[in-house]
Amino acid sequence: MSLLRPRFVEPIRLSRQLAAYLAWEALVTERCNRIHRRGVLRAVFALASRLGDGIGWYGLALLVLAVHGRPALEPLLVMLLSGGVGVLMYLTIKRHTGRLRPLHRNDRIEVSVPPLDQYSFPSGHTLHATNFGIQLLAFEPLLAPLIVPFALLVATSRMVLGLHYPSDVLVGAAIGCLIAFISLSLL
Numbered sequence: 001m002s003l004l005r006p007r008f009v010e011p012i013r014l015s016r017q018l019a020a021y022l023a024w025e026a027l028v029t030e031r032c033n034r035i036h037r038r039g040v041l042r043a044v045f046a047l048a049s050r051l052g053d054g055i056g057w058y059g060l061a062l063l064v065l066a067v068h069g070r071p072a073l074e075p076l077l078v079m080l081l082s083g084g085v086g087v088l089m090y091l092t093i094k095r096h097t098g099r100l101r102p103l104h105r106n107d108r109i110e111v112s113v114p115p116l117d118q119y120s121f122p123s124g125h126t127l128h129a130t131n132f133g134i135q136l137l138a139f140e141p142l143l144a145p146l147i148v149p150f151a152l153l154v155a156t157s158r159m160v161l162g163l164h165y166p167s168d169v170l171v172g173a174a175i176g177c178l179i180a181f182i183s184l185s186l187l
Contacts, residue, residue, distance in 0.1 A: 026102065044153070045156070054128070061132075083132065101164065102163070106162075
């Protein structure tokens, strides 16, 4: 009986499963983007996204430096260097995967914040939010009430603003965790 079975049954099934997942993910992204229609929430998520460009993280790093002085220099330098590694990683992945952003695939996605580039996978904002958040928390756990909500807002903003799919955000977070843990192991 196995001789009669088609050779490519599994890849076809996986393709259907992948297509179903991608359709589900597009729907989730579209629903997240509906939050964007509410002016106040749009402003909050746009601000989180803008601060996630780096300004918010640099501000928190300066706060740590102001409180701890010289002992904070080495961890903050490692954090900045890890940010450079993160940029190289996500740009390389984006160039090779070439996944278009939701706004380029769905006319119902509303965008108020222009994307930094045309590709969505992985989310660089989320990568940096996770990386910097973990490293700052490791050095100054008392900042958790600021860092954790800020990092979550940055990550969520990427879907609400129609710039990323959930998998872009999850993979960005996973890469950010990996970079942070490697960076912390160097200290």
